[in-house]
Structures are given as structure tokens and as C-alpha cells.
Amino acid sequence: MATEVQRLSHNPIVTKKGASKQRTRFIKTIGSYLLLGGISLVLLTPLLWMIFTSLKPMTEIVQFPPTFFPKTIHWENYLMAINSFPFWSYAKNTLIIAGSVVIGNVLANSFIAYGFAKLNFPGKRILFALVLSTMMIPGFVTMIPQYVIFSKIGWVGTYLPLIVPSFFGNAFNIFLMRQFYLSISNELIEAAQLDGANHLYIWSHLMIPLTKPALITIAINSFNGAWNDFLGPLLYIKDQRQYTLQIGLQVFKNQSTTQWHYLMAGAVLVLLPTILLFFFAQRYFIEGMNLTAGTKG
Amino acid sequence: MTKRSLRQKQEARWGFFFVAPFLIGFVLFMFGPMLFSLIGSFTDYNLTSKMNFIGLNNFKRMFLNDDLFWKSLYNTAYFTIFNVPLTTLFSIFLAVILNQKLVGMRFFRTIFYLPAVLSGVAVYILWMQLLSPSTGLINTILSWFHITGPSWLFDPNWTKPALIMMKLWSAGGAMLLYLATLQNVPTQLYESAEIDGAGIWQQFRHVTLPMITPIIFYDVITSTIGSFQIFQEAYVMTSNGQGGPANSLLFYNLHMWNKAFVGFDMGYAMAMSMVLFMIVLVLTLINLKLAPRWVHYAGGDQ
Numbered sequence: 001m002a003t004e005v006q007r008l009s010h011n012p013i014v015t016k017k018g019a020s021k022q023r024t025r026f027i028k029t030i031g032s033y034l035l036l037g038g039i040s041l042v043l044l045t046p047l048l049w050m051i052f053t054s055l056k057p058m059t060e061i062v063q064f065p066p067t068f069f070p071k072t073i074h075w076e077n078y079l080m081a082i083n084s085f086p087f088w089s090y091a092k093n094t095l096i097i098a099g100s101v102v103i104g105n106v107l108a109n110s111f112i113a114y115g116f117a118k119l120n121f122p123g124k125r126i127l128f129a130l131v132l133s134t135m136m137i138p139g140f141v142t143m144i145p146q147y148v149i150f151s152k153i154g155w156v157g158t159y160l161p162l163i164v165p166s167f168f169g170n171a172f173n174i175f176l177m178r179q180f181y182l183s184i185s186n187e188l189i190e191a192a193q194l195d196g197a198n199h200l201y202i203w204s205h206l207m208i209p210l211t212k213p214a215l216i217t218i219a220i221n222s223f224n225g226a227w228n229d230f231l232g233p234l235l236y237i238k239d240q241r242q243y244t245l246q247i248g249l250q251v252f253k254n255q256s257t258t259q260w261h262y263l264m265a266g267a268v269l270v271l272l273p274t275i276l277l278f279f280f281a282q283r284y285f286i287e288g289m290n291l292t293a294g295t296k297g
Numbered sequence: 298m299t300k301r302s303l304r305q306k307q308e309a310r311w312g313f314f315f316v317a318p319f320l321i322g323f324v325l326f327m328f329g330p331m332l333f334s335l336i337g338s339f340t341d342y343n344l345t346s347k348m349n350f351i352g353l354n355n356f357k358r359m360f361l362n363d364d365l366f367w368k369s370l371y372n373t374a375y376f377t378i379f380n381v382p383l384t385t386l387f388s389i390f391l392a393v394i395l396n397q398k399l400v401g402m403r404f405f406r407t408i409f410y411l412p413a414v415l416s417g418v419a420v421y422i423l424w425m426q427l428l429s430p431s432t433g434l435i436n437t438i439l440s441w442f443h444i445t446g447p448s449w450l451f452d453p454n455w456t457k458p459a460l461i462m463m464k465l466w467s468a469g470g471a472m473l474l475y476l477a478t479l480q481n482v483p484t485q486l487y488e489s490a491e492i493d494g495a496g497i498w499q500q501f502r503h504v505t506l507p508m509i510t511p512i513i514f515y516d517v518i519t520s521t522i523g524s525f526q527i528f529q530e531a532y533v534m535t536s537n538g539q540g541g542p543a544n545s546l547l548f549y550n551l552h553m554w555n556k557a558f559v560g561f562d563m564g565y566a567m568a569m570s571m572v573l574f575m576i577v578l579v580l581t582l583i584n585l586k587l588a589p590r591w592v593h594y595a596g597g598d599q
Binding site for chain 1: 305308309310311312313314315316318319320321322323325326327329330331333334337344391394395397399401405406407408409410411412414415416417418419420422423424425426427429431432434437440441466469473477518519522525526528529532533536550553557558563566567570571573574577578581
């Protein structure tokens, strides 16, 4: 607003106008950085607080006012957290589930989307509308009957209800893959067909290598989703030895209320894979978003 | 001609072959279960011994005799009404200030987006500590300004605002969608607006906003559905899904969960899930109905 007032009120002499415009732009830039920096600080503070708290002794946490930076560093809080519950075995369980979900999601969505993007068949438009409409069905609506079905076939207490559905595709990923396929020229497929290749071969040998960026996006997103899934394991896993990290952390939370240093250490450890994945593969997180946004217009 | 139609037939067969997993999954994990839920909602099903048709009794009980049903619906509506507009506005705001030609925007984008990729129990534990009345960061900061902060998760008036605040922190996911769209807006539009003497707000109102209405529309629909499904936050941040002080965090899905998996009152819970489905359907239809009035589709690209 200030810049506008300035622009309207100043003297319209050409040289002065140029200088004033430059100054306005400079003030605007400084203002932008202050705003961006301020918001970054607000958004980062909770994470810094989590890390700092995880390193503090209890005395620093309960003193008033609490310290922001830890005065003494206590790495042993992390050992305490790891030893308070079977951390490594829960991590292994979580990895088994997440790994299977990644395989399922990558294969199924790539496979299904190839049909929608590159092949013509009667009813395709209606079926694709059906795919998109499943995005609007709340998971909780199907959760109870799914549980009943899984319990009747004896899958409750196993990882199967968490893994098997990922092999049948999901709307968002099918949509994302289809967008990516549409950017690949059809001539390539036609040329391969002239060479005698069938669609299964074209999909597995031509399309999978070509759609790698989108597949990595799906892999990362599904890993992240499965790693942080709480509801699924809460519902289907009954035996303590089969717990995932999310359930383990929840149990740990109930056992050690207000032992914030240990709880924060546990939280940091569980979040670490996601944070690392984010920093090393941020491009792929963002690529997925761009693919979605580019087509909503 | 016949050769062509043969090829078409062959391609159609391949087409069905490729989309078959989706169709099978749809029947097994969506349509079948929903049909079962619909039937089950008229029964007293309890997972083990009985499944008798009891007509509309579940719905009668829900609407007339279950105070917690109304309480949970109120809590969920309260959360949705504040959460959807606030996170939408905040994510647009973040996208707009990131959409500048300045050095270091990738760095700020990373920071703005980071909270959105973090989820699950660890994040809830973090916020339980931030919101802790005595040792938490938020009340500590408030105390610097000589403000006595509320008890947040322990005060029924502040539990839902606390959760809304937590959700705002992770608004960066939608921000990326807006940002991707904003970056496709031709810069000439801004330049000509600037020549016409349009200020920051006018540029936003007349150039930016019309371009992002389709994304706002998509965002509002998905986040309404998402908000109506809030569950985990309340389950983890109150002790084992008790619903918090004075049931102020007993959301619709938490109540349904307790009926289904604590009380094994499956018939009743399925009836609740059908009501949830209807609510979400109606909200989505309202959104679709209102869309032509404010959603602006740029000519050319569909």
C-alpha cells in the first residue's frame, strides 16, 4: 500500500521518477525479505524447539521460563528413547510395510494409468470419471465394512490389509501418472507395435523407464504415507511384536507423559527419514504438485 | 475397414486388461464395502453373533437419543468452518509472497513446505509439548508479553483452536499447488496492471485471484472432505480417544470409531458412516453448484 501512495504522490520529473522508483523497489525487496524471513522463523521454530528439547535435561524443561537453547547437551536422551521401546524391531516392521506399499503403488498406478492414457476402449471416459470420484469418498465410510471383511477372511492381525489394497491403484496416483503419460508421444508406442511389441511389453520395457520421475514421485509419497500411517496399523495390528513405529511412539507417549526430553527424542527419530527424504528428493515432492496443478486450470 | 475394427477391438481388450486392477479394487475395497455398510446400517450387527434387521432404529437412535452424535457433529463442523478458510487463505498468502523474482525463493519454499510433509504421531507429540500450559513454547512466548496463555488441550474452549493452529502450520502442501499455478501466470499481465497503476492488492484481486480460482475450488473441496475426517489428531492428543475435556475433541469419526471398535456396535457405526457419506456428498454438490459463480476458467486450456 505504501508503495502505491508513494508512486502517486511524487513529483513527475523524469530523472527523479527513476530514482524514486528504484528506491521504492528497494524498500519493497527489503519488506519482502523481512516478511519471508519472519514467516520462516515462525514455521521453523516448532522444529528447532523439538530438537532443542530432545537434548535438554528435565530440569531445563520444567524451569520457568524454560530455556530455548539447551545449556547442556544430553545425547543420552536418544538412547533412552530407543531403549524405552523396541525401536529397531518396530522400525523393521514399518519398513516391511512401507516397502511393500511402495512396490504396490508404483506398479499398480503405472499399469492402470497406461490403460487410461494410451489405450482406447468403450466406456473409458466414464471409468476415468469413476476413478476421480473415488477421491471424494471419505476413507472412514469404507473403513468399517473393510474391517469386517478383513476380519472374516482372517487378515486382522496381519500386514495384509495394509499392503494388499495398494496393489489396486488409487485415484490420485492414477491421475498423476496419466498426466505424465499424456506428455509422451504416441508415435513411440506405434513404432514399437510395428516392431511387433505388445502393450504389456511396451509398458514394462518402454514406459517404465520413460516415466521414472513420476514413478519416483509416487514411490516417495507412498513411502512417506506408509511410514507415517497411524490409523491402518492401529486398526489391524494386534500383536505388540508386530507394531509399527507410529503405534510404538503412541504407546511410548502414553507411558511417559510430560517426559518431554525423551518424547521429543523419539519424535525426532521417527521424523528423521521423512526429513532426510524431503531434503534429498524435494524435487520429486514438488514435481507431483506441478503435474496436478498444471491441469486443474 | 474390418482390419481397423479388429485392431480397435484388440486395443479395447488391452485397455480393459490394464484398468482391470482398478476395477477389481473398486469392487473389493469400495463398492462392496459401501454396499455392505448400507445394508448393515439397518441392522444391529455386532461383528460376531447377530445381524437382525431393525429398520431405521439406528438412525432414530442417532438423531433422537445420542447426544454425543450431535456433539461430535458440532465439533467437526466447528473445526471445518474455521480450518478450511483459514488454511486456504494462509496457503494462498504463502504462495503469493513466494511468487516473487527474488534471490533465495527456493530456500524459503523449502522451509514453507517442510511442515506439510511431516505427519503422524511424532508431529502430534511435538504439538502437545508446544501447547503444554506450563512448559510449552507457545505459552512461554506469550509470557514474554505478560500474557497468561490458555490451557489449550486442557480447556474445552481452546482445544479446537489449538488443533486449527496446528493445521495452519502445515498449510504448505496446498501452497505448492497455488505456487505452481501462479508461476504459469504470464508476467505481462502484472506488468500491464502495474502500468495501469494497480497496487499490490489490486494486482492480486484482478490478476492473481481469477487465475487461481480453479485451484481454490479443488482445494476447498478436498480440504472440506479432509476436515470432516479429522480423527488421528484427536485420538492421539487426548488420552486414547476419550474425546478430550468436556468431549470438546470428540469429532464425528472419533465417535464412530468408538462405536465400531470399542463398543462393537457395528450396525450403528455403519449407519453413522452412511450419514457421513451423505454429508460429504451434499457439501461437495454444494461446492460444485456454487463453482460457476466464482471459478474462472481461462480460455483455451479446457
